[in-house]
Amino acid sequence: MKALKAFLSTSLVIAILLVTAACSSGNSSSESSAGSGVESGAQQSKENGEEKEVTLRYLRWASGEEEVNFRNWLDEFENAYPNIKVESEFLPYETYSSKVKTDLISGNAPDVIAFTSSEWVAYIYSNVFLDLNTMPGAKEAFGQLTEDSVSAFNVDGAQLGAPIGVGRRVPFINKDLFVKANVPLPSQTEPMTATQWVEMMKKVQAGLEGDMMAANLFPEELLYSLALSAGSPILSQDGKKVRANSPEGVKAIQAFKDIMASGAQVPILDVWKGAYGNPDSALTTGKVAIGWTGTWSVKAMKEANIDYMSIPAPIIEGGKTTQVGYLNSHAIPTSSSNREAAWELVKWMISKEGQLSFGKFSDLPVHKEALDETQKALEAEDPNAYTGFSAAKASVVPTPPFPSDFDTLRTGLQSKLVSDKVTAQQFAEQLEKEGQPMLDKYQANIGK
Numbered sequence: 001m002k003a004l005k006a007f008l009s010t011s012l013v014i015a016i017l018l019v020t021a022a023c024s025s026g027n028s029s030s031e032s033s034a035g036s037g038v039e040s041g042a043q044q045s046k047e048n049g050e051e052k053e054v055t056l057r058y059l060r061w062a063s064g065e066e067e068v069n070f071r072n073w074l075d076e077f078e079n080a081y082p083n084i085k086v087e088s089e090f091l092p093y094e095t096y097s098s099k100v101k102t103d104l105i106s107g108n109a110p111d112v113i114a115f116t117s118s119e120w121v122a123y124i125y126s127n128v129f130l131d132l133n134t135m136p137g138a139k140e141a142f143g144q145l146t147e148d149s150v151s152a153f154n155v156d157g158a159q160l161g162a163p164i165g166v167g168r169r170v171p172f173i174n175k176d177l178f179v180k181a182n183v184p185l186p187s188q189t190e191p192m193t194a195t196q197w198v199e200m201m202k203k204v205q206a207g208l209e210g211d212m213m214a215a216n217l218f219p220e221e222l223l224y225s226l227a228l229s230a231g232s233p234i235l236s237q238d239g240k241k242v243r244a245n246s247p248e249g250v251k252a253i254q255a256f257k258d259i260m261a262s263g264a265q266v267p268i269l270d271v272w273k274g275a276y277g278n279p280d281s282a283l284t285t286g287k288v289a290i291g292w293t294g295t296w297s298v299k300a301m302k303e304a305n306i307d308y309m310s311i312p313a314p315i316i317e318g319g320k321t322t323q324v325g326y327l328n329s330h331a332i333p334t335s336s337s338n339r340e341a342a343w344e345l346v347k348w349m350i351s352k353e354g355q356l357s358f359g360k361f362s363d364l365p366v367h368k369e370a371l372d373e374t375q376k377a378l379e380a381e382d383p384n385a386y387t388g389f390s391a392a393k394a395s396v397v398p399t400p401p402f403p404s405d406f407d408t409l410r411t412g413l414q415s416k417l418v419s420d421k422v423t424a425q426q427f428a429e430q431l432e433k434e435g436q437p438m439l440d441k442y443q444a445n446i447g448k
Helices: 010-020 031-045 064-080 093-106 117-123 138-143 147-151 175-180 194-207 219-230 247-260 295-303 339-349 352-358 368-381 383-392 404-418 424-445
Strands: 054-061 084-091 112-116 162-168 170-174 213-215 288-293 308-310 323-331 396-398
Touching: 054 093, 054 339, 064 084, 064 339, 064 352, 084 093, 084 339, 093 117, 112 117, 112 339, 117 323, 147 162, 147 396, 162 339, 162 352, 162 396, 170 175, 170 383, 175 194, 175 288, 194 213, 194 247, 194 288, 219 247, 219 323, 219 404, 247 404, 247 424, 288 295, 295 383, 308 383, 339 352, 352 368, 368 383, 404 424
Parallel strands: 054 084, 054 112, 213 288, 323 396
Antiparallel strands: 112 323, 162 323, 170 288, 170 308
């Protein structure tokens, strides 16, 4: 469940363009393109006026329990559409990512491919994805989804991906450690300011014994959340511009430093390693009072007998309540010879039926009615786990795509900031000065 960064070299784009030159453009929304795609699929799914069995190939990164859950989900689709069989391939992410590139270059890609938003963006100008708006019933199907999730996979009017779910992290607390430290439990619905967070963390730290820590927060999401709250995001939503170098952005960066350098947070270089686990697993160690994770960690916390509770992320004084999220999607390659059947699978995945099922084992649905029902059901089932997510459920902002060198620059500046090697103002200035050329190069390499 991690946000992953993808980079596609210019040579790879050229190779894909050469292979797909003869294919119908995935960016075309013309009626002729739509007609040819539907007729091709129809010819393969029907024979002598009767439904013919079609076998689709599906590719996704997954392993263990996640693989089992997604396979069961595909089985549900097969039960609803007995003439369509789905051969699934689940791989570790690194292997999956390499296979996607190889398959798209060769023109032998699976009929439906799952993507993270950052992986998907690497291919959007290569004419390898079918414009789903050209498929029958697309307007109605996408109209049932949240607008932000649909627009995230729309390129110049072409719907090159279908959103599938939104993942979110928020702070979780170990209630027993708060009681042990004699600190009142925070509200699950009313967010606290960064200043209030620092005060709370210091009180918790003072009340803990031995090598326990008050918090192991997710630095990148904390920074991005505070910047969104201040109204000055680190990056523009399309990932093309650095936006942090503003008075509001500097204020958010300073708030980030105040929390991370409070003395009650795991040292920034040890956030992802060591005895305090990582932000996702911090509470299960029993040594940390506040972590930063998603609902996927609830099972592990239960197994570790942690009395947990989710709370809203910190905000800037006078700022708005937001949550950082990430979106995953499915795309149909233009090379697919089973477009109609592939669209039936994708359309079912974003239907209320498919989304309600998806919400039981993975991220929150993007189908509006399914999202509302799932959220209410989860809160009723386990209010300690899910109520903290409700504070900003109407303002979940996915992280924009960005290259790995920009990520390295930002994380390096975060460490320098916390260790007093740069000020908040210098952080913002250096991120813009050094980071903007990285974004420009990245955008050029994906076709713009």
